[in-house]
Amino acid sequence: MFLLFFYTFIILGHRPKPTDLISCQLTFIHIMMILTGGDIWLTDIFEILKIENDFKCKTIFYISRVMRGLSICTTCLLSVVQAVTISPSTSLLAKFKQKLKEYMIYSFLGMWSFNLIFSSNRIFYVGAYTNVSVTNQMKVTKFCSLLPKNYIIRGLILMGSISRDVFLVGVMLTTSTYMVIILCRHQRQCKYLHSISHLRASPEKRATQTILLLVVFFVVMYWVDFIISSTSALLWMYDPVILIIQKFVMHAYPTITPLVQITSDNRIIILLENMHSKYHENFF
Template sequence: MSSRDLVIGVVFLIQTTVGVLGNFSLLYHYLFLYFTGGRLRTIVLILKHLIAANSLVLFSRGVPQTMIALGWKQFPSDYGCKLLFYIHRVGRGVSIGTTCLLSIFQAITISPRNSRWAEFKVKASKYISLSIALCWPLFMLVNIIIPMYMTGNSRNYTIKMKIHLGYCSAEVSNRIKASVHAAFLSFSDAVCLGLMLCASISMVSILYRHKQRVQHIHMTHLSPRSSPESRATQTILLLVSTFVSFYTLSSIFQVCVTVFDNPSWLLVNMAALFATCFPTFSPFILMSQDSNVSRPCFAWIRN
């Protein structure tokens, strides 16, 4: 094993371990509140699905990539590769969808009573629950063609072109056909990103108008920072901006890997690294903005 493979393997190992621990810690917090009779908001339901999707991405992309980098060259097999990459794509899609729903739900929640979103406030919880329930089968259906192209890296290629994607490869017989399928797979992502950005702009606008109104009436004790809704909105905006940043970088590297016939070792690993950045850091963003996350844990230890 070369020194560069060892370094990138350790990086993947640390990233995957930290991400798994962060997601399971946050999930433990919500489960603790549920079983101790704590009141869980609708937003927590969305976060639970986000945690589940992030965990799927880490286990299906981070773990195999770590094993390959540390010298397990024959892992996974063709069938294992098809399954792992399909799980990765579904988890990634649900992560995009739940982050989009999270921003939309919060934009509706903080909207003024005289806005056009006011009529959706009462029904928002029902609509969000239904949307999350449809999110999983939707992305499972959209990514059903993924296993058709994926294969293990150990397989020999004679006619079809090979696109190296880290621990797996994609076999392509027609680059135009592959581009059409890639555009189809990216359509749902583009829709979610568009809705996410619109909801974020709406939230920023609402917070700005609220701040201007508070400053106008000189009531400092009603600062937006002291409002639970405003703090939650700022957390979601931070989460969305982090998601968009990592998603953009991941997409750029992934396009480069797909376009180049023989992508470099660094390019392939950077694409895999950025693909798991958001699942790794998102739970810590949520925990850093919520000072009450660790209190139930410490109370349970003291008891």
Template sequence: MNKNSKIFKFIDIQYMFFFEVIIGIIANTVLLLFYVFLFLLEHRLNPINLTIGHLALIHIVMLGTCFITIDIFGFQVLGDDITCKLVIYLHRVMRSLSICTTCLLSVLQAITLSPRSCCLAKFKQKSLPQNLCYFLFIWVLNMVISARFLISTIATPNVTSPNLMFVTQSCSLWPVSYLLKYITFSLMILQEISVIGLMGLSSVYMVLLLYRHRRQSQHLHSTKLSPKASPEQRATHTILLLMSVFIVIYALDCVISSTSGVFWKRNQIHHYIQMLVGNGYATICPLVLISTEKRMMKCLTSRS
């Protein structure tokens, strides 16, 4: 009876995994196409729109690599070292880029919302080459930090060893030297602390600006009236909602990773659950952005 319940639980996780990946890819594709279409109409690249489009593209690739690695459920699609290295490395790079780009989106929105008297106002007018330099920097940084996975990932379709860390049925991580492991781990921790810190600071700054604007509006309007929020304020509410979703999923992912030894083969169920949680932000993020984008919602409702 216990064995049957585990089998049914395993099948349910498979369905949930495929559903999450498919919904995420579709939603991110719709979001990316919308901003491409918006650019073709306006012939102008808004830094925030460009960042959202970049984030959607990252999530499409990230979820696509998850879809390729369906051999975590026993299909054994990945069969050689090169394929294992590329897929695992690409997924890791995309995951890190997702965090960095979300942080960049939060900082850009804080700059957009800041008043002209603030020192952040000088960063408002940035050219396209400068924005592309930011993207190039985070790409190179994350590719270097994740390079360890190109070294340690190997194909192990029919090999079992207590020294190998389980990733999928076909791929495992081989232990690397202590020095390389220490350097990589230190860079990853430093990056994540910096990114989370910047997100927190920009989010608190935006909340304070919104609170101050609300206080000023109450002096200009009757308390019975609710002044209509500006597009910048609505966009800020969306970014803050996105930050909240990210923090919740990130914290849940950290708890699962640190408490259950998810990479070891004897705990494959925990690994699958972590995959579901880890992909949660890439799936929920475009749904939040689409639901709060009035132009897109009008387009979708008019088509329906």
């Protein structure tokens, strides 16, 4: 929530960097993933409002799946934009720098439209848990279960998810490799100009290193989650222990990401230091 307010303030009141717009959306997505992924917060709200379980399950699973898709799309976009930002003026990517914000608006619209439509199958194949032995449902939470679907439909959905994920992860790994090459080249050039002991990482370099760390962590966590989900869907079985592991993996990335962002952004560190100083001035 702190990051969401911070990036919103930056976007509305200052000159935001292209990555600020993406980070703001990524923060919102992760908040929604935490609210829906644990089947806790929204479930309590629905119970207070006395909303029936079937609608509750469809809503939670749909939002969770949309946010999961948006997470990988937004992380990929963040990697691409940073690669364009640090690219040398002589590279082919340099010509996209001037219109990054314009391209990002179209990317946001495309990502949201695609994931809202692609994840709509959750509305039809998720429902309130009743009796597994009678309806052949697969129980995944205390109140919700996946409804059986045709093998062809299940295969098409799985192939669509695999195709999307392989493409986006491939783009992330390609742009990450490109950024590593740029950083190594820059490091070698700096060695001829300065002593390494006196070098300080530039904001661009710190931002690039942060994004590389997030991408690597995301790829590992995402594919572990994807393997668990795909295996459970194919075998039509969810072991309680496997479900706990999957929930931990799902929450690892949205939990670690804001901590990495806070510790790597000098603007946030300066803001927190100023708040700390004012607190001491007022109360001590």
